[in-house]
Amino acid sequence: MALKRKRSVSQTGIVAFFVFWMHFAIGDVSYSLPEEIKRGSVIGNIVKDIGLATGKLSLRKARIDTEDNSKRYCDINLSTGDLIVSERIDREALCGDKASCVMKQELVLESPMELHRISLHVQDVNDNSPLFNEDLVKIEIQESADRGARFLIEEARDADVGQNSVQRYSLRENEHFKLSVDGNTVELVLDKELDRENKEAINLILTAMDGGSPPKSGTVGIHVTVLDANDNAPVFTHTSFCTTK
Incomplete structure (x- = not known):
């Protein structure tokens, strides 16, 4: 009987963790931006878009992370809530000739822990000329x-x-x-x-x-x-x- 009770507690823990994770990742937001956009450019105001209070960003240690430990291409202004470009975005280097190019970033908040996934849809700009293999x-x-x-x-x-x-x-x-x-x-x-x-x-x-x-x-x-x-x-x-x- 003791063995069965232990298994029941373990299963309950798994369910509780899943519910917590669902609460942890509570919102997604998407933005569209052109490649090669200047560093420091404003992508959007994520505070307004997900309904947060600007004054709590610093208190909750807001930061931008990436889903897969890839390069971080944006940052957040803790005073205004603006999402800003932090690195050069080259669509061809990121996605090659794929029709769609989406970068995944995350807004992380602490106390309590919250995660908002950010999808950055990178639009192609005409920055390359047609080339033949030979002159x-x-x-x-x-x-x-x-x-x-x-x-x-x-x-x-x-x-x-x-x-x-x-x-x-x-x-x-x-x-x-x-x-x-x-x-x-x-x-x-x-x-x-x-x-x-x-x-x-x-x-x-x-x-x-x-x-x-x-x-x-x-x-x-x-x-x-x-x-x-x-x-x-x-x-x-x-x-x-x-x-x-």
Whole structure:
């Protein structure tokens, strides 16, 4: 019987701890802010947002912690209750190309202990330009290539997301090629047959643009070498020849 009573007390303790934890973590609050926001900028007034008394912040030793011991990106002004930016926030470094970027912070109060979870939704700003992997793309094409032939070009990359990522491409006007873009597939399309005897090489400029305001862009040069095809028969320079014995 004593053993059973001990187990019952233990189970009661677990339930009591769970109820205490639920009381301990009593409120969540969310804010949205742009990346690269200046240190010291006010994110919001957390005292007003969760209904605390400003005068009790110091008495209750209010502080900002992180849920997973990661870097602390904000702090609290104990006089005003403002949540302020304390570290540089680089969305690309934090979340890469994820569509959503949320940092978890916590407001901790003592006597009695309270925990308010804070979600910081970091919005992308257009701080990166589209980039190609190479400064110059080299292509070799037979002069006998048919009109409509396609040649794949590696797409540009942009560390930003959403509308701030690459949105469109343009090809500088030229005589022989036009551009085809289908999703992430970028191709040169031969629009006029090549003739190496007239032009041995063609230089093109491809531009990638993002959707920011104002937009940013990146360019790459394309050097097309026209390869010879056996399309000309031998021609004698004279129409008649004489032989001597």
